[in-house]
Amino acid sequence: MILEAKNVYKTYGNKWNKQEVLKGIDLNVEKGEFTSIMGPSGSGKTTLLNVLSSIDRPSRGSIEIEGKALTKMKDKQLAEFRKRHLGFIFQEYHLLDTLTVKENILLPLSVKKVSKREANEKFHAVAEELGITDIQDKYPNEISGGQKQRTSAARAFVHEPGLIFADEPTGALDSKSASDLLNKLSRLNEKRKATILMVTHDAAAASYSGRVIFIKDGQIYSQLHKGTESRQDFYQAILKTQAVLGGVQHDD
C-alpha cells in the first residue's frame, strides 16, 4: 500500500459559515496502480487531490504515503516530502516560462544529490519515452499545449517519485494530444511501475487507468475496476456509472 487515506474531511470557511467539501473519504492506492478519480464539477475532486498530495491540509482524518503520516508533518517537512517523493502534472502545465524544456524537467533532480551525468541520463530516458528530445532547448512559449503537458509529465517522472498526482492533465488538450499523452502515461505506468493518481472529469481519459473511483458531494460513491476488460468496454462502463451518478452530464 503506497497511499492510505482514512476518514478525510475538509471544510472551508469559519465557524458560522462552514462549507464541507470532503465528508469522510477512505481511499487506498496500491503500488504500481493507475487510479482515476472522477466526479461532477464541485464534487471535491481537486480538493481531494490537493489534500492527498499535501498541497492542502485536511481538516480531519489521516493520510499516509509510503507509511509516513502526512497529517503529522510540519509545512517545511511536507514541502521536503513533496520534493523528494511526489510528482505532479497539472491542468495548466505549471511550467516556468523562464526555463527551457530541459531545465524545467531537471528541476526536481536538483534537490537530490544527483551528478550531472546521471541527471542527463535520466533526462534522456524520460524525454525519449515522452518524445520531447527534439524540443529540449525550447522555451514553454515556443511549444504546443500537448508538448507542454508532456514536458510537465516528464518533470513528474524524472526523479522517480513513489507517487504521481495528475490534476486534469488532459483538460486543456485537444483529443489527439490527450490520447497521445494518456497512452504515454499508461506506458510509463507499466514500464516504470510508477503509481499514478489522476483526477479527471473525462470518461475517455479515465478509461486509460486500471481503476476509477467516483466521488459525489464529497463522498466516495462507487468504484470500477478494469480487470481484463478492453479499454472500450471499460469506457462504456464508466459512462454508465456517470449517468447513474447524475449531477451534470459531460458530453466530452
Add this chain to the structure above:
Amino acid sequence: MTINGLIYRNFKKNLPHYALYIFALAFSAALYFAFVTLQYAPSLAEVKSSVKGLAALKVASVLLIVIVAVFLFYANHLFMKRRSKEIGLFQLVGMTKKEVFRILGTENFLLYYGSLFAGIFFGFAASKLLMMLLLRIIQVETKVSLYFSMKAFGQTLLVFTIIFILILLINSIFIKRQTILSLFRTVSSTEDRAGRISKAGLLLGIIGFVCIGAGYYISSELFNGDFVTVRALYTAMISILALVIFGTYLFYKTSVRFVFYLIRKKKGGYLNIRDVMSLSAIMFRIRSNAVLLTIITTVSALAIGLLSLSYITFYSAEETAHNMTAADFSFIKTNEAKQFTERLNENNIPYEKEEIEVVRVTADLSSLFDKKSKDLKFDSKAVPIAVVSDAAVKGMDVKPGQAVFSGYSDALARFLPMKSEGMIDLTGKRKTARLRTVALRKDQVLSNYFSGSMPVLVTDDVLFQALKKDTDPKIQLNSNLFTGINLKKDEDLDKANQLFQSLHFPSDSFAYSSPEIIKMQKENMGVMMFIVGFLGLTFLVTSGCILYFKQMEESEEEKPAYTILRKLGFTMQDLTTGIRIKQLYNFGIPLLLGLAHSYFAVKSGWFFFGSELWTPMLIVMGLYTLFYSVFALLSVEGFKKAIRDSL
C-alpha cells in the same frame, strides 16, 4: 455602490501598495520646500553676501524638481500598468472612460496632495535643521529661528501642482488609448520573453564592454597633458560621457545576459532552485529594463561622483591650507612676525617659531622628468626653485653632494610626476653645483610665496652657505626669510586667528593664517557640499524607490512561478535564498557599475578639488552603498511576502 463609495474603497485597499510612493513623494516635497525656504530665509542673508550660495541653491532646486518629476512620472506609469486590469474591468461593467478617469483622478488627488502637505509640513520642520546644518558646515555662527515662508509654500504648491496636472494628462491619454482588451494584456506585453542569444547580440555585448573600457581609459588620460586645448578637453569629456552611457546601455541590453547565458549553458540544463530564482529570472528581465537601469546607473554615478568631489574638497581643506602656509601662521616679513608673536605673548599663547633662510637658484631638472621638456609647460633645464639648508629644517640631515625635494604633494605628483632619484645641476650667479637627489618628501617646508607651488630643495648646510654667497639677484624674491609659527595647543588656534585678523596685515605682505584659509575653504565648499549632498540623497531615494517598485511589480508577475515551485515542494527558504541572490544582482549590478563609473570620473579630475583622494571617496561610496542597500532589503521583504502568499 456609488462611484464615490468605490473611490473610497479603492483608496483604502490600494494604500499599502503606495506606501513607498507616498514616502518618496513626501520626502521630495519636504526637500524641495526646505530648499526653497532656505532661499527666502532671513538667516541666510549673511551667507548670501559672503558666498554665492543663492544661485547654487536655485540651480539645485531646479535640478531637484527635474529629478522628482521624472521619478513621479515613472512611478505613475508603473502604477497605471499594475492597475490596468482593474481599469479594464471598470469599463467591462459599463463605466465610461470619463468615470474611470474620475475614479483614478480622485484617488490620485487624495494620495498626491496628502503626501504633498505631509511633505511640506516635514520640510517646514526640517528647514530649521537644514539651516543649522548648513551654517554648521560653513562655520557661520548666527541664530536660526523656525521660519515659515509663504513664498516658499506658494512656489512648492505651484510646482507640484504643475506636475500633478501633467500626471493627470498622461493618465487620461493612457485611459483614452486603451481598449478593454488591450488593458487586460498590458502586464505581460512589456516583458521580452524569448531567450536566445543571437550572433549580433553577442557582438553588441562585447561592444558594450569595449565602450565602457574605452571611456574609462580616456578618462584616466584626460588630464595627462594629451588634451591641451579647452576644445579637445571638452570633446574628450563629451565622448567619455557618451561612450560610458552607451556602453552601460549595451551592458544591460546584452552583456549581462550574455554572461548569464554562458553560466547557464555551462550547467547543461541542470539548474538548482537558486539558479532558477536568480539567473533565469534576471536574464528575462534585465533586457527590457535596460533603459531604466542605464538611467539609474548614470544618476547614481553622477551622485556618487559629485558627492565624492565635494567631500574631497571639504576633507582636504586643512591639507590645502597647510600646503599654502606650511605652518599655522606664516610670514615673509620679520617685523610682521614680530608684531604677531608679541600679541601671542601678551595673551599667553605658547608657540614655536621657526625661521628658514631661502635662496632661489636655477636648476636643471631634466633628468627627473620622463617627458621631454617640450611636453612640459616650462623648460625643465632651467627651473627656478627654492633651496633651504637641512640645518634649518627640523629632523632633516642631508649628506654632502645629495639633496631631497620636500613638499611633493599628491596633487603635484598627479600633475608633475617626478623621479625620486636623479642628477640635477644648480646654477647661481657664476657657479654650478651638481647634486644627486635621493628622495621626494611630502612635508611642506615653505609657504607658497617661496615655493611657488613647486617642491623645495633641501641641501646640506655647506652647499647652502656657498649658494647664498653666489645668488643671482634677478631671480631672488623680495624676502628671503620664511617665518613659521606653530601653536603648541590646537585649542588656541581660534584665539590666535582673531589676534592675527586684528593686526590687519596687507594682502601683499603674504602673511598667512592657516585657520583662516581653512575657514574660507569650508565656507566656500560647504554650501556646495550641502547642496550636492542633498541632491545626491534625492537621487538615491528616487532611484532606490524606482528599483523597488520595479521589483515589486516583478514579484506580482512571478507569483504564478512561485506557486508552481511551492507545489513541487520547494520550501519558502529555498525560494528566499534564490530571491536574495537575485536582489544582490538586481541592485548590486547597477550599484557596482555606478561605483566604477564614479570612481573613474573622480579619479580623472579629483586633484583640482583637493589633496586627498581615497579616504573621502571611500567614505562617500560606503555611505551611499549603505543607504542603497536599504532598498534592496525592503524589496527582499516584498518578495518574501509574495512567496508566502503564493500557496
